[in-house]
Amino acid sequence: MALKILEGCINCDMCEPECPNTAISMGEKVYEINPDLCTECVGFYDNPTCISVCPIDVIITDPDRVEDKDTLYQKFQKLVHEDKI
Incomplete structure (x- = not known):
């Protein structure tokens, strides 16, 4: 997600x-x-860093954008590849 x-x-x-x-x-x-662009930090960190630094806990998983870890990792790989072009 x-x-x-x-x-x-x-x-x-x-x-x-x-x-x-x-x-x-x-x-x-x-x-x-x-x-x-959001991969929930998959490919970078074990947990989403934005959630860990939010002082009032207003960052949630988006129920309209359900993605499993494999899909998030594929998105990460695509973004990293595009960054190098």
Whole structure:
């Protein structure tokens, strides 16, 4: 699954610099996660770093973007390959 930031986000700026895929950016009101770039840190870390640094626990798995670990790893490999081009 990709991750999602809920509207309760306080824009503390903790999550954005932690994302190895640069999937997090400022939206209209709160930070947002681009589901096409989010691998839940698969390929980089054991757990999503944005969730671990969020002080108010507003980052959840997105129920609309269900992806298993293999799919997330394939996305990671594609993103890493595109980065090298």
